[in-house]
Amino acid sequence: MKRRKVVNAAMLTLTGVCALLSLSALFAILGYIAWKGAAAINWGFLTQLPKPVGETGGGIAHSIVGSAKVVGLAALLGIPVGVLAAVYLAEYGNNKLGFLVRYAADVLNGIPSIVMGIFAYALVVVPFKGFSALAGSVALAVILIPMVTRSSEEFIRMVPGSIREAALALGVPQWKVILFVVLPTASRGIMTGAILAVSRIAGETAPLIFTAFGNRFWDEGWTHPIAALPLTIYNYAISPYRDWHEQAWAAAFLLLMFVLAVNVTARTLLRPRGGAAQG
Amino acid sequence: MKMTMIEPIETEKSLRRPEVGAAGSAPVSGGKPVMDVRELRAGYGSGDVLHGISLAVPERSVTAIIGPSGCGKSTFIRCLNRMHEVAPGAECRGQVLLGGRDIFAMDAVELRREVGMVFQKPNPFPTMSIYKNVAAGLTLNGVRDKAVVRGRVEESLRGAALWDEVKDRLDGPATGLSGGQQQRLCIARALAVEPKILLLDEPCSALDPSATARVEELIHALRKRLSIVIVTHNMQQAARVSQRTAFFLMGELVEYDDTRKIFTNPSDKRTEDYVTGRFG
Incomplete structure (x- = not known):
């Protein structure tokens, strides 16, 4: 005892x-x-370009804008594909193909992100003969797709069958049931999953090394090398300059705040409101 | 043949399979059949749940389906608007005529607009307001005229005896209603599509007695406008709301007759045992 x-x-x-x-x-x-x-962190740090080596001051405005561009395009490329794939898996995917796609997505989720970088290098950088924002976005989108697919699938599956039945029994065609009844019911969950996935790719460094490459100036369009926060942190952190080290810490803090803010937003979205069914 | 024990006797067979069109065997006093089910067999791949059901649903009246759990009554009415085949592996054979047309040859989507359904548990669309729930069957099918939709929503909510309770909060969430109100909302939603037949699959099993009473009153009122087929576990409910009652047992239709006769003087011993509470 x-x-x-x-x-x-x-x-x-x-x-x-x-x-x-x-x-x-x-x-x-x-x-x-x-x-x-x-x-x-100060105003100049957020709004200025880096100063030439040796001069103090300067900022990482180019990296903030670059990250926004690369991650934004990756989200535009990846989220629709992920959500539509999830619709297939959840609504039609109880077959061999569904099993295969699900399995592939899980494997893809476990692949080191640097491999995705090499993939995007071969897919975009080599044929276009140059590092580019587009290549960075493709690399991040490839990471994003399986994450969004699997999380969206879960949320679409959580929509009760009785809701689908109710809509079908009204004489609504299945595609409209999915588009106007099932997806809106699952939308908060899908958005949450997508936002969390975007916050994860925003911090990815390895896939950008061979693709976005980095840049110390304002980028031009989508077909040139572009800066991104994680790349800048990486480059500054391994540099020999004390000033750059400080900026790397500041940039890391900025990225951390962004990820934190996104997470809080996502959690708030997911919190059930006023007795409404969880979606 | 797992049914050898209760092989129906000859006289009953004629009762189970009414000759359609023959004047003498009109299924109910007054009403002509709006739906005619012939030799309906249905199952889920691993074997049939329904073993050849034939019955005629009379127009503008309430037909109750009673029977113990697992006798196939839900499967039966789910065949009538082809919701049965939505389940994976489900299949059904036989003929169901709706106004002379075989429903299995029709487009299932079209059919379901003519044969509406209300389910066991209230299932309003959680993301939609009360108004949008009722309007869903119209708006999702492309009715754009707001005045038409508005009129039909009010008419349907009045038809479902819910208008007075919700008219001031039509834009409120449907999930904010009580269980009984939600079920009447589901009935209103089904009515808005203007079906010829309304199928009710144990519509009161999740409701308390007072909410049940309101739904039953509603069924009485709706009978004047359309035909209703109701599956119920509750024999008192079948006796209260229906004109015709069908007793199902292990996937067979044992007896189908006027409700009064089923509950007072059934022809079959098994029906009698069931309605007097000896089993089931």
């Missing part, structure tokens, strides 16, 4: 300590980046 209580207390303490440990890692990272990065 006593032994059981001792074991219980010991295990409870152990699990509690592990929970604190995992949480403290997160807070340590957040706190350290905030401490190192927040100080270097």
Whole structure:
């Protein structure tokens, strides 16, 4: 009897300590980046281009805009494909093809992102003979698609069959049932999944090394090398200049804030409102 | 033949398969059949659930389907608007005539506009307002004229005895209504498409007694406008709302007759046992 209580207390303490440990890692990272990065953030940092090597000051405005462009295009390319694939999997995919696509998406989700970078290099950079924003977007979109597909599929499947039946029984064709009844019911979940996936690709560095490449100036259009926050962080962090190190910390802090804001937004979206069915 | 124990006797067979068109065997006093089911067999791949059902649904009256759980009554009415075949692996054979046309030769989407359905659990569209729920059958099928939709929504909500309760909150969420109101909303939604026949699949099983009473009153009122087929577990409900009652047992139609006769003087011993509560 006593032994059981001792074991219980010991295990409870152990699990509690592990929970604190995992949480403290997160807070340590957040706190350290905030401490190192927040100080270097100012108006000039957000709005100026980098100064030439040796001069102090300057900013990473080009990386912010570049990240927005590359990630934005990746979202435009990837989200529609992912959601439509999810519609197929959830509504028609109980067959061999569905199994295959689902399996492939899961495998794709586990592939290191640098491989996606090499893929986009071969697919876009080589034929176009140059690094480009487009290539970066393609690399990120390839990462985005399986994530969006799998999360959207889950949310579409969560729409109760009774809702589909209700619409079908009104004499509504199946495509309209899916488009106007099922997808709106699942829309908050689909959006949440898509937003979280976008926030993840916004922090990807490896796939951009061979594709977007990086740039110290304003980019031109979609067919030239372009800067992006993760690339800038990477380049500045491995540079020998103290000034750049500080800017890398600041950029990291900026990226962190962005990911945090996106996560909070997504969670808020997903929270059920006023008794409405979870979607 | 798992049915050897209760092989129907000869006199009953003539009852189960009314000769359509023959004046002597008109299925119900007064009404002519709006739907005629002949030798309907249905199942889910692994074997038939319905073993050849024949019955005629009379016009502008309520037909109740009763029977113990698993006897195929839900499968039966789901065949009547071809919702049965939506389930994977489901199949059905036989003939169902709607105004002389075989429904299996019709477009299922068209058919469902003529044969509406209300389900066991209220299933309003969660993302739509009360108004949009009722209008859904019209707007999703391309009716653009707002005045027409508005008129039909009000008419349907009045028809479903829900108008007075919701007229001030038509733009409120449908999920904010009580269970009974939601079920009447589902009935209004089905009515808005102006079906000839309304199928009710245990519409009160998720409702409390007072909400059930309101739905039953509604069924009484609707009978004047359309034909209703209601599946129910509740024999008192069948006796209260219907003119004709069909008793199903293990996928067979045991007896189909005027409700009064089924509950007071059934021809078949099994019907009698069931309605007197000896099994099921």
